[in-house]
Amino acid sequence: MDAQDGTVRSQERLGVPGQYSASPVAADGRIYVASQSGTVIVLKAGGTAPEVVARNDLGESIVATPAFAESTILIRTAGNLYAFEQR
Secondary structure (H helix, E strand, O other): OOOOOOOOOOOOOOOOOOOOOOOEEOOOOOOEEEEOOOOOEEEEOOOOOOEEEEEOOOOOOOOOOOEEOOOEEEEEEEOEEEEEOOO
């Protein structure tokens, strides 16, 4: 959506069916969306439509919103806490 006037710019399926409880979060030009089925979808933000750059299946349910600390993304699944760092 356009932040200025609320106009829908793009709408599409992410390729991972199911429920989504966690809020999408943005960092460093990317949007992170976590599904309850355990897949984290990474979108490149900007342009006319977001571009899917990765789909990562962690194999466990995710209901918590991913968090960021400097260059690290923290993802809590049903049984684990993952920390992925960009180097």
